[in-house]
Amino acid sequence: MSTSADIDKLIARVALKDRDAFKLLYELTSAKLFGVCLRILKDRGDAEDVLQEVYVKIWNKADRFSTGQASAIAWLASIARNQSIDRYRSRRPASDTTDEMPDVADDGPSPENAMLAKDETRRISDCLDELETKHATAIRRTYLSGWSYQEAADELEAPLNTVRTWIRRGLLSLRDCMNR
Amino acid sequence: MDQAGLVVLKRLYEPMTQELNDKDRWLAAEYALGVLERDDLRAAEQRVDTDPAFRTAVEHWQQQLTPMLNEVDPVAPSAAVWEKIEARTSGTGSEQATGLWDSLSFWRGLSGVSAGLATAALAALLFLPGIGVFTNPSGGSIPLIATLTAEGQAPAFVARFDPATGALFVRTSLGDATETRVPELWLIPGDGVPRSLGLLAEAGSGNLVVNRENRSVLGDGITLAVSLEPAGGSLTGAPTGPVIASGKLQPL
Numbered sequence: 111m112s113t114s115a116d117i118d119k120l121i122a123r124v125a126l127k128d129r130d131a132f133k134l135l136y137e138l139t140s141a142k143l144f145g146v147c148l149r150i151l152k153d154r155g156d157a158e159d160v161l162q163e164v165y166v167k168i169w170n171k172a173d174r175f176s177t178g179q180a181s182a183i184a185w186l187a188s189i190a191r192n193q194s195i196d197r198y199r200s201r202r203p204a205s206d207t208t209d210e211m212p213d214v215a216d217d218g219p220s221p222e223n224a225m226l227a228k229d230e231t232r233r234i235s236d237c238l239d240e241l242e243t244k245h246a247t248a249i250r251r252t253y254l255s256g257w258s259y260q261e262a263a264d265e266l267e268a269p270l271n272t273v274r275t276w277i278r279r280g281l282l283s284l285r286d287c288m289n290r
Numbered sequence: 291m292d293q294a295g296l297v298v299l300k301r302l303y304e305p306m307t308q309e310l311n312d313k314d315r316w317l318a319a320e321y322a323l324g325v326l327e328r329d330d331l332r333a334a335e336q337r338v339d340t341d342p343a344f345r346t347a348v349e350h351w352q353q354q355l356t357p358m359l360n361e362v363d364p365v366a367p368s369a370a371v372w373e374k375i376e377a378r379t380s381g382t383g384s385e386q387a388t389g390l391w392d393s394l395s396f397w398r399g400l401s402g403v404s405a406g407l408a409t410a411a412l413a414a415l416l417f418l419p420g421i422g423v424f425t426n427p428s429g430g431s432i433p434l435i436a437t438l439t440a441e442g443q444a445p446a447f448v449a450r451f452d453p454a455t456g457a458l459f460v461r462t463s464l465g466d467a468t469e470t471r472v473p474e475l476w477l478i479p480g481d482g483v484p485r486s487l488g489l490l491a492e493a494g495s496g497n498l499v500v501n502r503e504n505r506s507v508l509g510d511g512i513t514l515a516v517s518l519e520p521a522g523g524s525l526t527g528a529p530t531g532p533v534i535a536s537g538k539l540q541p542l
Contacts, residue, residue, distance in 0.1 A: 128532045141364035158371050169379045184356040195324050234357040258327045281319050288354050
């Protein structure tokens with residue numbers, strides 16, 4: 111089982127171009143990051159291309175990690191999300207013909223994942239539970255699907271400004287709850 | 291704290307705590323969430339690269355939102371992905387060690403050791419029989435010490451260099467045995483090209499004799515690092531294995 115601290119150390123070794131560490135980091139994290147990419151892109155081929163970019167980026171930028179404040183997991187996850195969102199937005203809009211997305215429910219917790227500290231996860235889901243359902247749903251689905259405000263409005267079938275308000279109110283309550 | 295101290299402290303922290311306005315705060319939160327498009331997105335990307343306060347705000351949000359990814363099931367990518375990644379990143383591996391060692395931000399990160407740990411290590415060193423600072427007869431030359439750590443870890447090595455004699459005392463305190471590999475100590479001078487100072491004991495302590503050329507380079511602020519190498523040490527003259535600890539020499 112890998113903890114965030116182990117992954118921290120691996121990234122430090124990757125910064126020194128330690129190939130064994132890079133391989134191990136890939137083995138420990140690629141399935142999770144691939145899941146993140148796939149959730150956003152909903153296409154295996156695209157998600158595999160993006161995953162490749164993600165790890166090339168990790169290899170090249172690992173030395174920047176130690177100067178940051180985010181945890182190793184948050185750093186890796188944001189590379190995977192940003193790269194997937196870039197790809198998703200650059201795709202032609204009407205590309206929903208094939209949906210190879212595995213059957214993943216939009217809500218409800220999945221089994222524990224060693225990559226994310228359990229109490230952190232519980233805290234954010236507790237906090238999401240405290241929000242108004244509309245706000246919580248908007249934040250959760252938007253984050254996991256990599257939607258823009260416009261896409262969230264389309265998917266949630268609500269006016270853009272309404273969705274923006276839900277998300278902003280939700281983020282504020284979330285921040286207050288997490289800081290408590 | 292006196293007035294001068296406060297002024298110094300303020301100057302140090304001001305760039306990091308400079309107030310973001312509401313618009314910036316939303317931009318950071320929305321960038322972390324991923325909802326921005328076009329001009330807003332480009333503005334945010336640029337701020338992340340150039341504005342430490344903004345970057346800190348973004349990282350704070352990323353940190354808070356990431357646990358939601360626990361809902362995402364892991365899915366194994368096909369084996370071809372790793373092969374492509376390997377092909378695209380090879381040729382920049384540890385065989386080109388010299389280029390990698392001057393990654394300054396990384397060294398700075400590694401050298402940061404908590405004051406408590408450093409003090410404990412220093413105390414341990416000072417109380418070792420025979421090498422305490424007060425027994426050192428060298429007149430003008432000030433002994434230098436370094437605590438070598440991996441980030442967030444207890445010191446794995448403590449080194450004490452005596453410029454007068456060229457003796458480098460190193461105490462090893464590695465948690466677990468490294469099996470087939472041995473720790474090798476490197477000096478990283480200003481040019482970033484590591485020079486071997488010799489192999490270290492896997493446990494306990496020992497003295498290395500530093501040659502004249504390296505002796506002239508060892509000084510205040512110079513980085514020492516330890517990598518794991520095959521028995522007998524690196525054959526290439528540069529580190530080939532993982533770096534397990536590093537630290538800077540400082541006046542005792």
